Each structure stands twice: as C-alpha cells, then as structure tokens.
Amino acid sequence: MLISARASIRRRLAAGAVLAAVLVGGLVPAAPALAGGLGDGPAACRVVNARTGAVTDTIRDAVLASQADDTLRVRGICTGLVKIGWNLTIVGVRPAGAPMPTMGGGGTVPILSVGPGVTVLISGLRLRNGDGSSCVTPYCPGAAYVGTGARLVLRDAIVKGNRSTTEGAFEVAGGTLVIAGKSRIIGNTATDEEAYAGGISAYNGALVVVRDRSVIRGNSGGYGGGIYLGTDSTLWLIGHAQVARNTATVEGGGVYVETGATLLRMAGKASIHHNSAPGPLDGGGIWVGIAGYEGVACGTNVHDNTPEDCGPCPPVPTAALQARREALALPEVGRLLGATGRWATRVDPLLCD
Numbered sequence: 001m002l003i004s005a006r007a008s009i010r011r012r013l014a015a016g017a018v019l020a021a022v023l024v025g026g027l028v029p030a031a032p033a034l035a036g037g038l039g040d041g042p043a044a045c046r047v048v049n050a051r052t053g054a055v056t057d058t059i060r061d062a063v064l065a066s067q068a069d070d071t072l073r074v075r076g077i078c079t080g081l082v083k084i085g086w087n088l089t090i091v092g093v094r095p096a097g098a099p100m101p102t103m104g105g106g107g108t109v110p111i112l113s114v115g116p117g118v119t120v121l122i123s124g125l126r127l128r129n130g131d132g133s134s135c136v137t138p139y140c141p142g143a144a145y146v147g148t149g150a151r152l153v154l155r156d157a158i159v160k161g162n163r164s165t166t167e168g169a170f171e172v173a174g175g176t177l178v179i180a181g182k183s184r185i186i187g188n189t190a191t192d193e194e195a196y197a198g199g200i201s202a203y204n205g206a207l208v209v210v211r212d213r214s215v216i217r218g219n220s221g222g223y224g225g226g227i228y229l230g231t232d233s234t235l236w237l238i239g240h241a242q243v244a245r246n247t248a249t250v251e252g253g254g255v256y257v258e259t260g261a262t263l264l265r266m267a268g269k270a271s272i273h274h275n276s277a278p279g280p281l282d283g284g285g286i287w288v289g290i291a292g293y294e295g296v297a298c299g300t301n302v303h304d305n306t307p308e309d310c311g312p313c314p315p316v317p318t319a320a321l322q323a324r325r326e327a328l329a330l331p332e333v334g335r336l337l338g339a340t341g342r343w344a345t346r347v348d349p350l351l352c353d
Contacts, residue, residue: 042098045078059103063088074125079106085115092124105130105142105162112144112152114175119151123181127157132164133191140164141171141201142188148174148204156181163189168198168219172206172233179241183214185226195222197256198246203230205262210241210270220247223287224256225275234263237270246275252287253277253305259289266295266302276306283311 047062048055050071056062059078066072068086075093082103092101103125105111111130114120132140142162146152152175162169168188170177177200179185185199198219202208208227210216216226225246229235235255237243243254253275257264264286266272277284285298285305296302298310 042076042095044076046075047078048073048075059090074101074103077102077104079104079129081105081109081111081113083113083115084118084120087119089121089123090125091122092126094124100126100158102126102128104128107131108134110135110141110143110145110164111162114144114146114150114152116147117149119153121153121155122157123155125157127159127169128161130162130169132167135164141167141169143169144171146170146172146175146177146206150175151178152176153178153180154183157183159183159185160187163191165192165195166190167196167201167228168221170200170202172200172202172208174204174206176207177202177209179208179210179214179216180212181214182212185214185216186218188219190221192222194250197221197224197226197228199224199226201228201230202233202235203228203258204232206230206233207236208234209236209238210243211236211239213240215241216243217245220249222248222250223258224248224252225254225277227255228252228258229255229261229264229291230258231260233261234265235261236265236267237272238265238267239270240268241270243272244274248275248277248282248287251277251282251311253282253284254286254302256283256287257289257291259291261289261291263292263294264296265293266297270301272302272309273304274306277311280307281312282307285309287311 045057047059049062049066050073054065058080059082060080062072063082063084066088071089071091073091073093075098077099094101103111107129108131110132111127127143130142132142142164143159144152159169168190169185188198190196190198198221199216200208219226225248226243227235246254254272272285275285284307285302288310302309
C-alpha cells in the first residue's frame with residue numbers, strides 16, 4: 001500500500017503545475033447562479049461590496065469587480081467556481097428566514113481557488129456541493145484549491161457534501177489552510193480507489209492548522225479519511241479541535257502521515273477519535289510515516305479508533321529510534337531527528353517493539 005501511495009505522490013507532483021493553471025488560470029467555466037435576479041426570494045444570491053456598495057447576483061462577478069482587501073457580504077445561495085487573485089474577505093449575512101449563506105459548486109465544479117500569494121478570509125459561510133470529479137487534470141478538490149504561497153482562513157464555516165475522485169474537500173498544495181472558530185468539515189468524499197483524503201489533502205510544504213472548536217468529521221477517503229499529510233507538510237491540531245468519525249478505504253482513518261511529512265503537532269485538548277480504517281496495521285486513528293511528532297499520545301488524545309489508534313507502529317522517542325536507525329542503516333530517519341521535544345516514527349514493522 002505504501003508503494004502505491006508514493007507512486008501516486010509522484011504523479012500528483014507532476015500534475016501540480018497543470019492543476020494550478022486550470023483552477024487559477026481560468027480554464028474551468030463557472031456554473032450559473034442557482035437564483036435569478038436580485039431580490040428573487042430569500043435564497044437568491046446577493047453580494048454587496050462593503051467599500052463601494054455595489055450589488056451583484058453572483059460571487060464571481062463581485063470578485064471580478066473588487067479590489068485588493070475588499071470585503072464582500074454574501075446572502076443566499078451562490079454557485080460557480082470562484083478564482084481569487086488578490087486579498088479578500090468574504091462574510092456571510094443571514095437575515096431572518098433566509099438559508100445559511102452558501103458558496104456552492106452546483107454539483108458540477110469545484111467552488112474556490114486561491115491564487116499564489118493571496119490571503120482569503122471566509123467567515124460564516126457554507127461551502128457545499130462542489131465536485132472536482134470532471135476536472136481535466138488528474139487532481140482536483142471538490143471544495144477549494146490553495147496553491148503555493150496562498151492562505152485560506154475559514155472561521156465559523158461549514159464545508160459539507162463536496163466530492164472528487166482524488167480529494168473530497170481541500171487540496172493545499174504548498175499553501176496554508178486555517179480552520180478556526182466553530183468550523184466544520186463534514187461529509188466530504190474522495191471516491192477513487194487510491195484517493196487522498198476526504199477532508200483535507202496537504203503536500204509540498206503545506207501548513208494546515210485546525211484550531212478552537214473546529215471539527216473534521218464524517219469524511220471518507222483512501223489515504224486519510226479526514227486528513228492526508230504529505231511531503232514536507234505540517235499539521236497542527238490545537239485547542240479543542242477534533243478529527244472524528246472519518247473513514248479511510250486504504251489507510252489512516254483520521255490522519256494519514258506520509259513518510260517525509262515534517263510534523264504532526266497536537267496541543268491543548270485536541271483529539272483524534274472514533275475513526276476507522278480497513279484492517280490491522282492500517283491506522284484507524286493515525287497511519288504513521290517517518291515524520292516529526294509533538295504531543296501525540298496514542299491511547300490518550302488519539303483514542304477509540306478502529307482497528308487501532310496508531311499503525312503500523314506508534315510514535316517512539318527519537319533516542320530509541322536513533323539506536324535502531326544506526327543498527328538498520330536508515331539514514332532518511334536520521335535526517336528527521338534532532339529537534340528538542342520532537343518525535344519520530346517509522347513504518348518498517350521490523351522497527352516495532
């Protein structure tokens with residue numbers, strides 16, 4: 001399984017530049033808005049630019065008419081792929097009797113793409129029903145693509161019911177994704193046999209922070225039901241963050257940590273619990289690759305996962321691993337050791353106690 005995962009990573013790295021061109025460069029057409037003109041009922045899409053007062057009936061038009069650092073206020077249900085090339089804040093507004101403000105893909109396209117070096121803050125919105133399955137590149141997320149140097153911050157947002165063949169909700173390809181407040185990443189699906197995570201897939205030096213009372217729950221994927229952590233990437237679970245009740249069809253029910261990932265850090269009352277993977281050594285809570293670990297306690301803050309909390313082997317102290325590395329001549333492990341308080345782990349069952 002590990003060999004096939006690494007082969008998939010090589011394929012995805014080769015496709016990364018093409019994916020960025022498609023999602024950021026405008027090759028995917030935007031879907032039409034669900035609602036008609038302005039004022040067409042409480043579900044009608046209505047977007048107001050807080051700086052200019054201009055009103056549009058699609059988010060795409062509002063973004064195109066905006067300037068850097070503008071704030072857009074969204075009401076109703078809006079659909080279509082939105083590609084953002086400058087810093088923006090997008091805030092949901094929910095009058096009495098109206099549905100939760102929504103950015104959607106209409107079941108046909110992804111929802112959002114954040115361009116290189118751009119920071120986007122989304123607050124009080126739902127990202128729903130995006131679909132990257134028909135994308136023309138090998139890798140397309142259902143909800144949002146966060147490219148190199150980009151930063152997407154979600155606060156009190158719901159990301160639900162998105163799907164793709166390879167990544168259910170998010171692809172973080174060298175950028176930063178922050179899930180904050182009471183955000184929920186729930187019920188997203190990656191469908192291929194060797195798909196990545198149903199919730200969040202991060203690689204190429206990405207940083208993912210799940211904090212406060214945010215939850216990654218009920219997602220389904222291949223390598224990582226909730227989160228896939230790939231090459232040179234870091235995941236922080238802090239505060240009361242939870243990764244719970246996710247399902248992997250291959251390995252890593254809660255989190256799949258690829259060999260070569262930089263760090264999985266857990267702090268505060270963060271937890272990984274009640275996730276599942278297919279069988280023994282598949283890592284119901286965490287599938288552990290050779291990486292850095294801080295604050296990860298299998299059986300304590302990683303608990304009640306099926307078939308085990310951490311597999312194929314639990315994280316071990318760096319000193320113990322160093323001795324085994326020297327005996328078994330595994331230089332790639334030694335490269336990852338040395339930081340005070342950092343933990344390392346291994347995937348070869350010969351290294352297990």
